[in-house]
Amino acid sequence: MSRQFLFDGQPVPFEDGQTILQAAHAAGHYIPHLCWHPDFPPHGSCKLCIVKVGGRHVSSCALPAKEGMEVESNTPEINGERRALLQMLFVEGNHFCPSCEKSGNCQLQALAYDLEMLTPRFNHFFPDRPVDASHRDMLLDFNRCIFCELCVRASRDVDGKNVFALTGRGIHKHLAVNAESGRLADTDFAADDLAANICPVGVILHKRVGFAVTIGKRKYDAKPIHTVALEEGE
Amino acid sequence: MGRLDASQLAAQACTRNGGDATRLLQVLIDVQEKAGWLSAELISAVAAELGVPRVRVEGVAGFYSFLYTEPVGNYRVLFSDNITDRMLGAPELMDALCGKLWVERGKLSEDGLVSVDTTSCTGMCDQGPALLVNGRPLTRVDHRRVNQIAELIRRKEPLYAWPSELFRVDDNIRRRDALLGPDQRPGEALRAALTRGREDWLAQMRLSNLRGRGGAGFTTAVKWQACRDAAGADKVVVCNADEGEPGTFKDRVLLSSFADQVFEGMTLAAWAVGAQRGFLYLRGEYRYLLDHLQHVLARRRSAGLLGNAILGETGFDFDIDIHLGAGAYVCGEETALLESLEGKRGTPRIRPPFPVTHGYLGRPTVVNNVETLAKTTLIALHGGEAFAATGTAQSTGTKLLSISGDCAYPGIYEYPFGVSIEHVLEDCGASDVQAVQVGGASGMTLASYEFHRRIAFEDVPTAGAFMIFDSSRDMFEVARNFVHFFAHESCGFCTPCRVGTSLLDNYMNKLASGYGAKMDLADIEWINRLLRQSSHCGLGSSAPNAVVDALVKFRPAFERHLRNLDFEPAFDLNAALAGARTAAGRDDPGAFLDREQETTR
Ligand SMILES: Cc1cc2nc3c(=O)[nH]c(=O)nc-3n(C[C@H](O)[C@H](O)[C@H](O)COP(=O)(O)O)c2cc1C
Ligand code: SF4
Ligand code: SF4
């Protein structure tokens, strides 16, 4: 027997163990997300996926769906909060979209367009985060990291390498690589690792392929992220 | 240190910890106690020794405030930065010490001898201002003590040769009730519970309606029952002795003078749920209690109160390990605590599942506060009904309050739940009181028109902090201190708290420097809302409490800091020129923009 809950007033069926986000996506309702990835267990850090259930905010990527839940997601209130979370991510790092190789393929940028984030609102932190260009094939531009830990999880759980981990705490948290020198070149990272191809923003980049596809013809240029994500099952 | 020495140190520390990677944090604390700080070589050596990726060790080392990945001095002085220490003059005393030692705050002295900085509340609020020197608490700092400390450091006197009076920590128990009053013989409560039998023991716990004293107020019997019913044989009992909430120090007193009751409570919990392993997670600031606590544990083992077949009961096997924290308030949050116990960064987990089913290493785990566990001995001795006879219907028994701030007799007060704020204020000799902060930085700010309210879960809940502010205090500064605390202590896992607490900190500093505008108050309120609603754990969601309360109840204190302008550019030219001033070595008035001129322009 199929069970269901209400998503923005519409019935959505779910199976045991499915989270709100999984069930909603399966039924064709997009919920914004950055740290969630279909191939990994929920992480719960970005909070873009917040929805309201019974008046309380919850992370839809992590909370199992329950019979009869009433979930609010695509509302001015929640989208306003999501926009503010995006603004926080933007001011925390250094995001110069026009010169970024990931522009048009970046989930952060695409979500900002989708949720109509027009200004950063808050003061920029302008952190000092030097890039690491030591590796033969790969480049790390830490300025854009949103700490989703997808690279950490992919390297540890799929590549079996543990190239990345987070260190520091609070606003000083940052990505570190598995080498005493702190240089990516001194790790066993390779361009065909899953971790090299999973970053939702422009931190982990392949060298020598810069701007192979021109800006304007990229993933989120033609269609908004809420359409692309559902079409591609992301 | 050479690489060889590093390997040796790491190997020894790992051996002492059984080569167990879940003890990574304990290994790092151990290594650092020998080496002073965690160099890159040491981190590599520990990783190799434990067989874990180096980057994981680096991740853990970078998380805890008391682990140092940069060289530190022989003497590390950390002034407690809680508002109560500040009110007792901590900032001036710190400046004085820096002056005498010729060091800049937060920087290592040129000769590598000493560094002076601040740290979050050290739990000595009733005998502050306090500081930690190489991790040891030093209380009642005044100018005489600052001179003395400076002299001891300049003479390079080793810490063990410092006058022990400097390190005296008092209990300051001012009011005793059911827990602090009568003497208990070790084992007495345990024997009573064993005589009752497990089922009746749980029934007594239910009757008592005891609720957690760590803040959330969850019913203890329900938690124990859920853990007991959970699948899995290796159950675990954890005592949360992280006591990081600013203004709280009652667990310190329980651990100092009532350790038997605390361990007995843990053993009672183990008996109820069927656990064999126990941990006490002791905040790094209370490291000085470790030897004492180990001694009590050893005594209990030889008395048959821990170990195999406790009190001759076959199958009742339970023992307790003490784990140290290393300066991270968030590790008081129970799932962050479990991560830390497993040797990881103290990041709160996704819940559900809850610790009672998936706790330490995925096993069913009970996590209880120190005071909660100590209270269970009273229930074992006198029964649940007797326990429930004091306090209020929803908040049974007594509560320990840690009282500090503007009053004549700061210290520990044990009251039945339901006592009014007024009553407490009178007992501790407070007058001309403007506000009371109940429950610490994450608690509630009460204004004088609310002093008839009562300490109870259904009215004013508290983990125990009670900080008093008389009419001379600036409530804006109080809120600013708490915001700074949360920004410093945010674990950084989730977006709203990692960025939001730092944004709030910046707004409060902007207001404090006289550059705030009405618009900033709107931003502050908006960030507060995001923190409350979308944070991953209680740290983020309670971070704005003090600001929200101050904005509602002490708005003039905020508005005094505003310029009478509707709009103020975010750019602060004076602040932006700070780097240029340092470079030019200038600090004269001419190097600053004239504020008056600027306003009239
Ligand atoms: C940020 C944060 C810090 C906490 N710190 C402590 C603490 O220092 N001691 C404590 O007992 N509980 C603390 N708690 C509450 C614990 O998560 C947990 O609820 C408590 O240990 C359960 O024990 P109890 O039911 O006996 O109160 C904290 C919670 C949060 C969110
Ligand atoms: S580098 Fe990319 S994938 Fe890794 S944590 Fe940062 S944003 Fe996420
Ligand atoms: S609310 Fe703060 S402390 Fe809690 S998980 Fe988020 S960042 Fe960490």
Ligand code: FES
């Ligand atoms: S997608 Fe749910 S928290 Fe990031």
